[in-house]
Amino acid sequence: MGSPSSASSSTRPTLFLDVMLGKLATYLRMCGYDTAYALDRGVEDDDEILELAQKEGKTLITRDERLSERTENGILLTSLDVTEQLRELDTRGFDLSLSEPSRCSSCNGELVRNDGESPEHAPDGTQIWRCADCGKRFWKGSHWESVERTLADL
Numbered sequence: 001m002g003s004p005s006s007a008s009s010s011t012r013p014t015l016f017l018d019v020m021l022g023k024l025a026t027y028l029r030m031c032g033y034d035t036a037y038a039l040d041r042g043v044e045d046d047d048e049i050l051e052l053a054q055k056e057g058k059t060l061i062t063r064d065e066r067l068s069e070r071t072e073n074g075i076l077l078t079s080l081d082v083t084e085q086l087r088e089l090d091t092r093g094f095d096l097s098l099s100e101p102s103r104c105s106s107c108n109g110e111l112v113r114n115d116g117e118s119p120e121h122a123p124d125g126t127q128i129w130r131c132a133d134c135g136k137r138f139w140k141g142s143h144w145e146s147v148e149r150t151l152a153d154l
């Protein structure tokens with residue numbers, strides 16, 4: 001006993017997004033959530049999606065009412081619009097803000113800062129992060145800023 005009561009504030013769910021939510025996956029990854037996306041994982045069938053999400057202990061997010069009813073802790077979204085979907089998650093207490101880039105928005109790989117022997121910089125001189133899985137490079141450019149504005153307006 002006697003462990004500090006560092007409650008759940010910093011523990012985030014890992015997520016599994018259903019086929020219709022590819023755009024939302026990009027946003028959640030930019031917010032640092034470990035977010036698997038069904039089509040990235042090559043599954044479209046409800047049974048396969050359920051099985052994979054369960055096996056990996058991930059929270060399933062879907063717009064499919066029947067699918068969400070089959071999960072223990074699934075999240076059902078109702079909106080078609082990605083900003084509205086983010087608002088639905090915000091209402092549920094998701095921490096939707098940008099800090100440092102940490103997840104690849106394309107493949108969910110972990111991003112590493114490239115500040116080794118030959119640090120790279122973006123055209124505007126800012127820091128570059130590289131995806132450890134697919135190699136894609138990221139920096140805080142105009143896309144980052146537009147996402148930041150979207151999240152600030154939720």
Ligand SMILES: [Zn+2]
Pocket residue numbers: 104105106107108109131132133134135136
């Ligand atoms: Zn990647």
